[in-house]
Amino acid sequence: MxxxxxxxxxxxxxxxxxxxxxxxxxxxxxxxxxxxxxxxxxxxxxxxxxxxxxxxxxxxxxxxxxxxxxxxxxxxxxxxxxxxxxxxxxxxxxxxxxxxxxxxxxxxxxxxxxxxxxRPRVTHSSSAADTGAALGPVPAEPLNSQEEPALGRIIAVWGPAGAPGRTVVAANIAGELAAEGKSVILVDADSYGASIAAVLGLMDESAGLAQACRLADQGLLDADALRRVATPIATKLGSFRVLTGITRADRWTELRASALAIVLERAKQIAEVVVVDTGFCLEADEELSFDTMAPRRNAATLRSLELADTVYAVGAADPVGVPRLVRGLAELETAVPQAAPIVVMNRVRASSVGRGPERQLRDAWERFGPASELKAFLPEDNAAADAALLGGSLLLEVAPDSPLRRAIAELVCAPVQQKSKTSVFSSTAGRKLKD
The missing domain is CATH 3.40.50.2300 (Response regulator)
Structure with missing residues (x-):
């Protein structure tokens, strides 16, 4: 040779x-x-x-x-x-x-x-130019054997265009897991409309994720550096860290897929759960598809979904949001075939789909939806959601008895009791969420 x-x-x-x-x-x-x-x-x-x-x-x-x-x-x-x-x-x-x-x-x-x-070679074809498959990201390099092994899990929260509630769901998932005693890092990887900082009432002066990606790109990101960059958030029931998103949409080039993969790998070293709020778009940049070396705006979303252990696909429960989710899931299957998303309907209410909204949605999904099963329904609770947004807080703080809060807690915490001991959730199996 x-x-x-x-x-x-x-x-x-x-x-x-x-x-x-x-x-x-x-x-x-x-x-x-x-x-x-x-x-x-x-x-x-x-x-x-x-x-x-x-x-x-x-x-x-x-x-x-x-x-x-x-x-x-x-x-x-x-x-x-x-x-x-x-x-x-x-x-x-x-x-x-x-x-x-x-x-x-x-x-x-x-x-x-x-x-x-x-490592697989990156291949590009004109037939796949409009999908994430054209990106073909490669896995992150193995960590230095002297470093701590990455034991955490990655949860990616994704949804189609139209603001189905990805950010609110992701932030509250992080809060509920922290309340369960988990060490959690929340990552805002949305390259179009990063808003975790606004939801949590943080000063949006610097982009924590962009800082972490710069350090990772230079090979300088270790566990201590990541802890310094991530912002600590304390709630009544627990605390977690946040890597805030880019402050302007035109800074998306700072979220390179290779650097983001290193950031997520380091995050798994210091946290049991890494929750990633992703962008909506799964397309490759068609104008750049001829150039395999050009940066891709949606690479951060695609890499997060590829590396995720669990993907929640969130859609709005209304006549517009449901078809968008159906189309989005088809695109997701093409772009990231291994994703196997858990489908979640958000803002479920009788006024948008009729009496017995869950039954109506299940019937419509069985007839017209993809093979993915509807797993969870998050009820609309405008009063609680508005109070949390106004105060820059989570639902568990401003509305602990909110049906929306309890539905999110059940989504990520109820399955804990059914996990095996090898799961990162097993250490608190049997515990109930305290209000």
């Missing part, structure tokens, strides 16, 4: 010559003077591996993801233990600057085998 390699930086004089004298599978096909030139060479299909002999500090998770997308493994040379640890965090293999040519050749072979055997 021949492995063409490009290099960047001025290392030892015999780095290239040493590899060539081995007469092994590794062949240096180009020497580059800087990282942009190396990236261009790799994107042209010239190489399968890149050796960064100098300037490894310029490597970021986004750059490594772009190289990985075209099947190129990255190996950096450094004598710094801290830099080597940072590089491992963004998926880069490292070696000492004085490494022997034979050892470096072996490292290159190992890195290439990991990229081609452990």
């Amino acid at each position: 021949n492995i063409p390699v490009v290099t960047v930086g001025q290392s030892r004089e015999d780095l290239v010559g040493g590899l060539e004298r081995l007469h092994g599978p590794v062949t240096v096909v180009r020497r580059c003077s800087e990282l942009p030139e190396l990236l261009a060479a790799c994107q042209s299909g010239l190489a399968r591996a890149a050796v960064v002999a100098e300037g490894s500090e310029g490597l970021t998770a986004s750059l490594v993801d772009r190289l990985g997308a075209v099947g190129v493994a990255v190996i950096a040379l450094t004598d710094s233990a801290d830099e080597a640890a940072r590089l491992r965090g963004i998926g880069v293999a490292s070696a000492l600057t004085g490494v022997e040519s034979a050892v470096l050749s072996d490292r290159v072979e190992e890195a290439v085998a990991q990229v081609t055997g452990g």
Whole structure:
């Protein structure tokens, strides 16, 4: 197997010559003077591996993801233990600057085998240009073996266009789980209309998620850094942390999929449950579908849904919201086939669907809906919802006896008693939510 390699930086004089004298599978096909030139060479299909002999500090998770997308493994040379640890965090293999040519050749072979055997290639086709399948995000790189394993679970709250109540549901899910004694991080990953900060009455001056993504992209996000960036929220029954969303819609480029995957992985290290409020759109950017390296606005939503252990699909229970949810679920199945969403009808009321609204919705769903079963109904309670929004609080604080609050608690807490001991919810099985 021949492995063409490009290099960047001025290392030892015999780095290239040493590899060539081995007469092994590794062949240096180009020497580059800087990282942009190396990236261009790799994107042209010239190489399968890149050796960064100098300037490894310029490597970021986004750059490594772009190289990985075209099947190129990255190996950096450094004598710094801290830099080597940072590089491992963004998926880069490292070696000492004085490494022997034979050892470096072996490292290159190992890195290439990991990229081609452990990570799927990103493929794009014109037929899939309008769906999330065109993105084909790759899984996050394995964590440094010295770090704590990620034991938490990810809950993604998604819904179609039309404000079906994703944010309110996500925020109150986080609150109810915190009230159950879970450690929780709430993440606002909506790249169109982030509003978790407004719902919780927080100062919307900085975007916690964008800060975390920047640190992750640089390989500097560890558990302590994430705790510093996430805003603590205290309620009467428990506390949780929040990564607030972007403050302007045009900042969506800061939510790169590769960096967000690292953020969610780190969040799972410090929290039992990570609740993600996602955006609604599942389409790939059609104008950019020809360019596999261009940032995608909906990548944050798609990556969150791909990494989620549980997906709640929230729809509005009215003649407009139900058809939107049906179409949205079909798009979700195409974009993220493994999602298996739990379908939730929100704002259920007799005035919009007739007497016996739950029965009416179930009958209509069985006749016209997709295969996904309706799992839960959240009743409309405008008074409680308005009071919570006005006070920047959760339902469990301003309206603990609200039927809406109890329905959300049952949605995420009642199944706890039926979970096995291997579940993150098992430690509090049998406990009842206290008002």
